[in-house]
Amino acid sequence: MPITAAADIYVEEAFYNIRYYAGKCFTTTQTGTCLPEVCQCSSRGLWYSHSFNVTQPDGFIYIKCSMLFDLREVYSDSLKVRIVEFSSPRIRPNENFPLSSGYLVTFSCNVDITNYYVTFQWDCLNNESVDTMIEETTNQSSTITRKLHLKHDNQTCTCISNVDGYIANAYLRVYVSKVPVLQINDSRVCNDSFSTSISCTISTEFSMYGFDMWEHTFRGIYIRSLKGKVDGRRSSLTIASCRFQDAGDYRCYGWTNVNGETFSANKSVSLYINGPPLIVSATKRLGQNVTLSVLFCSSSYPDPMWLHLGTPIKNSTQMTQILYNTSLPIQVYNVTVMCAGYMTNLTTELFMAGRFVACLKNDFGEVRKTFLVNLKKSKGFMVSFDFRSIIIGITALGICIVTSSVTVVLMKGRRKSSVVHVVGPHELSTIPIYHSAPSAEPVIHIYDSANAGYLEVIDYASSQSHYSERNNKESGDGVSNTTTNEHDYEEID
Structure with missing residues (x-):
């Protein structure tokens, strides 16, 4: 036993003295007895321990311990410690939980470290261990891809990282969704009077599934419900002749049933209609001037032109035409919605009369509105x-x-x-x-x-x-003008 029941510890240039006295452990780094997480002593004085923080990120530190025995002999030992700084590994899927059944999911394992070689090992959804691929890389990350099924729900995925002999693990619990997955067409464009079709496909491992009614909305306003044609796992919606009123979003609803519990999903697609301007209203106002107005909606920026007696009108002091942007209420299958529209005005002086025509054109066609102006x-x-x-x-x-x-x-x-x-x-x-x-x-x-x-x-x-x-009256002086009531006709009894 050391005769002083003490030990000296040197860490680089720092010095720590630990000693045991009266059943307690003391250290020079603290006033009073040692805290268990800082230093400890053996009751017989055979061993001593001390904890300290390492601040340097990597490299080596040297530690030396010495004790004094009988005959004033000092015995010591030293240790070279390698410092490696790295973060614990982390596992992340490329999709948010819960994961969709029937789809490929990629898991990545990452370790933040520099200047060291890292190896990875996976134990992820081991019931498919045949397909497991282990990647060893020096860029501190590794990925694997798995096809998810309902049987993988609530299983654990493990990533094991080895940093120069230091082992660290990461765990991830997998959750698989019971909600069906719907696939739908991308946004579609339909020309005026043409036909188009929208389809929706359901993906699920459950045997009980189906579709509900389609929902048509315009700028978030409900328009109508439509019944799709169901063929197996697909529900289709056909529009025989596209019109301006058919524009909007079409939402597909699908469901599955698991042990009496129903899980629903929905997905929407936008339908755009390309066609000539749609005239909403037209007015003629008579006042000091004549003002002709046409309110219309257009799927692209319009180029209106006014005609008078078949001749294009140019802006002048007698005739002025203006185009405004405005928001117009329109009826879409008996529902009032607002469309991004336009108003074109023509103001003429009163003496301009005849046949006026508003020619409304855009990228997809032309419509005309005729006004007859009469002089009043x-x-x-x-x-x-x-x-x-x-x-x-x-x-x-x-x-x-x-x-x-x-x-x-x-x-x-x-x-x-x-x-x-x-x-x-x-x-x-x-x-x-x-x-x-x-x-x-x-x-x-x-x-x-x-x-x-x-x-x-x-x-x-x-x-x-x-x-x-x-003549007599006009020639006489001072004679005033008079009016006679004599009649030059013969009265008959």
């Missing part, structure tokens, strides 16, 4: 006539006969009734007088011709009498 009277107008002699005229208000030098102004306001204001020769009018330009083409009027086309009885005596009376 404005809600407010004024027409004036300046008479210097006897004039007989026909207006929209009736027949107006004016004598002498007067001005007749026809006005129509917001009210339905019209107002005729007669301005005499001595009256100051505050009403603006408008003179209309002559028509581009002569307008034949029934009163333009002196020959009425029929015999007319003329009383020369009466006419001469009226002519003489008029």
